[in-house]
């Protein structure tokens with residue numbers, strides 16, 4: 001049975017009929033609330049899919065490209081026998097090892113856990129600890145030729161030639177293209193060059209189109225399988241939180257506004273966009289997002305509004321159209337608003353790279369890179385200028401908050417690590433029940449937190465503490481964008 005994305009709920013509050021509860025024995029179960037008869041649940045939102053053919057392929061052993069294809073029963077016996085004899089099954093290194101799921105983080109290894117990946121590669125390729133530490137093809141940003149490299153036995157940066165990256169690898173003139181950025185990462189890392197790549201002219205050109213005051217926004221969203229309201233479908237996007245910072249032309253920075261609504265059973269999207277509209281229509285300044293998420297979410301809400309009966313739906317739709325764009329199936333832009341949001345991630349990819357970022361462009365990696373390399377940012381943010389009544393006004397941080405704090409090695413601590421974890425007070429097993437693989441990414445914690453508040457049993461204290469955590473994290477997300485702009489503005493002025 002799968003959730004049918006085309007089915008429409010015809011009752012309100014379906015998602016609140018199933019609550020997640022922890023029993024006395026520590027196990028979890030679902031509590032039914034109210035009428036859960038077939039009539040009480042309304043339209044079917046689940047659909048049955050016939051998987052006989054797939055099961056048959058699994059039974060026959062023809063479902064995978066496993067080097068040892070065999071019928072399912074035989075395969076179970078094969079695994080059981082090896083397990084019983086404690087006999088390791090040696091798999092040859094193959095092109096998909098880059099996605100090996102048996103890797104261990106540094107913290108895992110320090111905690112005494114072993115890495116299946118390292119075991120395989122050291123036994124089959126004689127790799128030593130040093131080989132694992134050397135920068136390798138696995139670290140290169142968006143490197144799609146990884147499987148080919150593994151097949152050719154090319155793993156480390158010193159074995160790579162430009163043609164391995166692609167025909168345009170040596171084009172590292174700004175703005176950076178994908179292969180140029182990859183080659184820049186390889187060569188600068190190989191040469192131990194500690195300096196960042198900052199394309200001043202390109203950044204100047206980008207900034208010449210920006211209109212003050214600048215608005216940095218970040219959304220937290222979730223997709224819940226069970227619809228909130230009648231008329232909605234499974235897995236519709238729920239936008240429950242945003243944060244909004246502004247920078248004025250004179251450099252004044254403010255945490256201008258925010259929104260959060262995690263109330264159980266309340267569908268927050270229209271309130272969310274109403275509040276965003278109020279905050280962004282007070283001027284005509286440029287609006288910034290980091291990656292495409294905010295554009296995608298607003299286009300989803302636009303479609304939801306079209307099907308809704310909200311009294312101000314036309315104003316909200318018009319507003320969304322002004323700050324977004326829409327692409328067709330072929331990726332061609334078919335609608336572009338006059339204040340279409342500017343993607344700062346795109347600006348980073350084209351004009352900025354720091355060795356400590358390696359192959360990641362996540363804001364959570366860009367932020368510590370800037371904090372550790374810019375004396376301007378260090379000087380400014382090591383003073384207590386951030387807080388509810390401080391120079392830089394905040395909604396969630398106490399007065400005198402200092403962002404520059406150093407560890408024992410003198411490195412600036414990643415600001416995200418200065419915050420308490422969102423789930424500090426909750427039992428880990430309950431948290432893990434909500435974690436599915438695709439949620440473990442940026443924003444995954446917020447999504448999990450939202451799901452927990454909707455469906456899990458928790459005290460008011462736990463709920464309040466999660467909300468506080470969400471507010472702190474989201475404010476930091478937009479502050480990180482502010483710091484990037486503060487950094488590049490200063491670089492442009494002083495270069």
Ligand code: SF4
Nearest residue numbers: 091092097100117120
């Ligand atoms: S490294 Fe990982 S993916 Fe590759 S063979 Fe070993 S266990 Fe399998």
